[in-house]
């Protein structure tokens with residue numbers, strides 16, 4: 255039985271050509287700033303994002319945690335969208351490392367400048383935690399891979415900066431947002447002080463994220479990365495995978511998005527609740543009403559037939575398309591999922 259793994263876009267395996275690029279990469283000790291592949295990747299991503307400098311880090315979680323440490327002080331409040339990765343998927347790191355608390359704005363991950371203003375708390379107040387940062391996730395994972403509308407991004411970041419705060423972009427899937435919106439990466443990143451993008455999601459690399467922003471912030475980020483234990487040595491082996499992926503371009507993500515729509519369309523016929531308007535990229539999230547089996551049952555039934563998806567909540571399932579699943583595999587997976595949902 256061939257396995258069709260839709261649990262995450264992180265499950266991709268590096269292709270033979272990517273491995274060859276990694277094996278051939280020129281490397282050096284990155285702690286001395288001497289790894290040519292890391293340096294090339296950082297320069298390339300900084301240019302793509304329109305930022306002064308960039309820093310290669312081992313994971314998206316570390317990128318987010320460094321971003322928080324750069325832009326907040328302990329006791330500050332950070333405004334985020336509902337169910338943000340930084341609050342739900344980082345093992346409490348934000349409280350543990352940066353000592354910040356969160357205020358949630360809006361619904362389903364998206365929010366507006368008005369929502370931000372409603373959550374904002376001024377500095378210097380005797381009881382309020384000061385809002386010093388707004389964090390936007392684009393695309394928004396738990397919001398179903400939805401692209402954050404850029405007009406709202408611009409208005410929110412401007413409001414935060416007008417009030418003396420900063421703006422951070424969790425752009426683990428910013429490449430998906432660029433392909434889906436037709437906007438380039440620099441445009442998507444422009445309103446933010448600091449931005450992160452992941453290599454290990456849609457681009458299909460084995461590891462790594464890149465943080466980007468002002469040169470002075472990235473110099474501070476080097477020390478924060480060291481404190482987190484994320485300073486590596488001949489990490490050009492990993493950076494080379496990113497350079498290889500960027501050389502291929504990321505237009506292939508359009509196929510992932512089409513495959514997600516294909517799965518979503520099939521799921522919509524089953525009685526599961528799915529908002530097709532949110533299926534803009536490579537993530538399909540659907541909810542199972544009481545008349546249908548629970549998520550764990552659907553996940554187990556699909557797994558018996560070789561289709562792996564994630565239970566996101568007791569009645570919520572996520573399927574994610576990626577480089578290693580074809581349109582034909584997604585069509586087959588959609589049928590198997592539909593049958594898993596339908597069978598009483």
Ligand SMILES: *Cc1c(COP(=O)(O)O)cnc(C)c1O
Nearest residue numbers: 313314315316339391395424426
């Ligand atoms: C995956 C992801 C991250 C973190 O990535 P890791 O490399 O797994 O630590 C951060 N933000 C979002 C939105 C993600 O989907």
